[in-house]
Every structure is written in C-alpha cells, then in structure tokens.
Ligand SMILES: Nc1ncnc2c1ncn2[C@@H]1O[C@H](COP(=O)(O)OP(=O)(O)O)[C@@H](O)[C@H]1O
Ligand SMILES: CC(C)(COP(=O)(O)O)[C@@H](O)C(=O)NCCC(=O)O
C-alpha cells in the first residue's frame with residue numbers, strides 16, 4: 002500500500018512540476034488607423050506544445066472604436082483563458098512577451114499602460130526601435146523612417162527575392178525599395194484609400210464618405226464609373242495602383258512586388274496581373290514575431 006501511495010504522490014508532484022508557464026509571443030503594430038495584434042504561444046513543455054502549438058493568430062482592431070484598448074486587453078485575456086484551460090488548468094499560467102512597433106505615439110502609450118496594468122506580473126513590453134532593425138538603411142535620415150516601413154521591408158526581404166518593392170497600403174500607402182543586397186533605399190508616401198475618399202467627402206458638398214473595409218473592394222471597376230461611388234472608387238484605386246505602377250518604373254523595374262497592409266487585397270486586385278504582386282497582409286506584425294525569442 003505504502004509503495005502505491007508514494008508512487009501516486011510522486012506522480013502528482015511530477016504533474017505539478019511539469020506545469021510550466023505558457024509564454025505567448027505578442028507583436029502589436031500600432032498604425033494610424035488600426036492596431037494589429039499577432040500572438041503565438043511558445044509553450045515550454047511537450048504536453049503544452051502539443052495542445053497549443055498553432056500558427057500565429059492575428060486580430061486587427063480599429064482605432065476609431067472607442068473601446069479599442071479594452072478590446073486588445075480582452076483579446077489577450079481570452080487567449081490566456083484558452084491556453085491555461087488545458088488539462089492542468091489550475092497550475093498553468095500564461096505570460097506575455099510583447100514587442101510593439103508604433104508610428105502613432107498617442108495610441109501606443111495608453112495601450113502599453115493598460116497592458117502593464119492588466120497583466121502586471123506576467124508581461125514584458127518592449128518598443129521596437131531602429132536598433133532592432135538588422136537591415137542596412139541608406140537614406141538621408143535613417144532614424145526618421147517609420148519603424149513599420151523598416152520592419153515590413155525586413156520581413157519581405159526574409160521571405161522574398163530582392164530587389165524588392167514593398168507596398169504597405171493602410172492609412173497611407175508607402176512604396177519602398179530594397180536593393181538586391183538587402184539595403185533599404187527609401188521610397189514614396191501617398192494618401193491611403195480611405196484618406197483619399199475621406200478627403201473627397203470632406204472637401205465637397207455632394208460626395209459621400211466611403212468605408213473600404215466593408216465595400217467589396219477586391220472588385221476593380223471594369224470601365225468608367227457609372228455612378229458617384231463607382232467613380233470615386235475607380236479614381237482612388239486607379240490613383241494608388243497607377244502610382245505603384247509608375248514607381249515600379251522609377252525604381253528601375255525588375256523587382257519582386259510585395260503588398261501588405263489592411264488594404265493589400267484591394268490594391269493587389271487593382272494592379273495589372275503582370276506586376277505579379279505578392280499579397281502579404283500582415284508583414285509588420287509578422288516581423289515583430291520574428292524578433293521575439295522562441296523560448
Ligand atoms: N479592423 C479594421 N479597422 C480599420 N481598418 C481596417 C480594418 N480591417 C481592415 N481595414 C482596412 O485596412 C485599412 C487600414 O490598414 P492598416 O494597415 O491597418 O493601416 P495602418 O497600419 O495605417 O493603421 C483601412 O483603410 C481599411 O480599409
Ligand atoms: C508613413 C507612415 C505614416 C505610415 O504609417 P501608416 O500608414 O502605416 O499608419 C509612417 O511610416 C510614419 O510615420 N513614418 C515617418 C516618416 C517617414 O517614414 O519618413
């Protein structure tokens with residue numbers, strides 16, 4: 002009896018000692034329209050790994066939503082519940098290793114305060130800076146280039162053959178060039194789809210605001226716009242796609258065209274097929290995960 006009891010206790014101790022903390026790697030790309038939260042659990046033991054080892058999860062939360070900070074905190078809390086809900090739920094806990102890339106300080110700062118408060122004893126938040134970017138930057142003022150542009154370029158360079166043209170279609174559309182050697186050479190910045198149609202609506206009496214996220218923006222109008230909204234969409238899509246085509250030539254032609262950002266889908270479909278545009282919607286967020294240690 003004694004032997005059976007002691008072996009049972011040993012087994013229980015083994016179970017408890019095998020309850021490791023599940024580390025969740027979190028990348029948060031804070032843009033001027035939305036934050037993109039990408040998470041990937043990197044559990045420390047085989048058991049947790051088997052049950053949790055999935056690809057990265059991505060969530061985009063609009064900054065126009067007054068509850069956007071709460072939604073971000075709740076998103077991570079729900080993830081913790083799901084992960085710690087494993088067979089040894091009472092002992093497993095979840096901690097977060099967070100990297101933030103921000104081009105919008107007014108939004109990033111309150112978010113980080115809220116995350117520290119919500120997960121105070123189990124979170125580590127680091128802002129990604131230019132020092133974290135391995136890619137050589139050959140522009141007049143390297144430290145002034147948006148960190149999202151650099152991270153997007155670096156992630157594209159890791160995944161596709163240079164030279165590269167990296168287009169990030171979001172609040173603005175950035176069109177950047179990466180040389181065959183992997184050097185960031187700068188690029189162009191133009192108003193994004195929504196910024197352009199918002200300007201049309203704000204600057205006129207008769208033109209309506211358009212919401213690109215809900216519109217079926219993957220359908221490039223065939224011919225001339227036959228109504229006001231069709232004419233606006235065609236004009237804005239043609240201006241952005243036309244700019245990209247022209248910049249391809251200005252940057253010297255033969256390059257892999259990688260398109261990322263919330264409006265990547267719209268733009269890829271608006272570009273001619275011969276551009277061979279590669280759609281990578283969440284390049285910046287993926288770059289943040291690339292920066293996080295696996296264990
Ligand atoms: N959750 C979302 N909130 C806002 N815009 C979204 C969302 N999902 C997709 N979109 C589309 O993506 C665009 C924003 O792209 P994004 O890359 O997030 O911008 P930024 O990085 O500049 O904040 C919007 O113009 C909209 O068309
Ligand atoms: C150009 C950007 C506004 C793009 O931001 P986004 O459209 O992703 O919100 C951002 O990269 C930025 O603030 N850049 C600083 C200036 C520069 O890159 O030269």
Ligand SMILES: [K+]
Nearest residue numbers: 032149169171
């Ligand atoms: K962006």
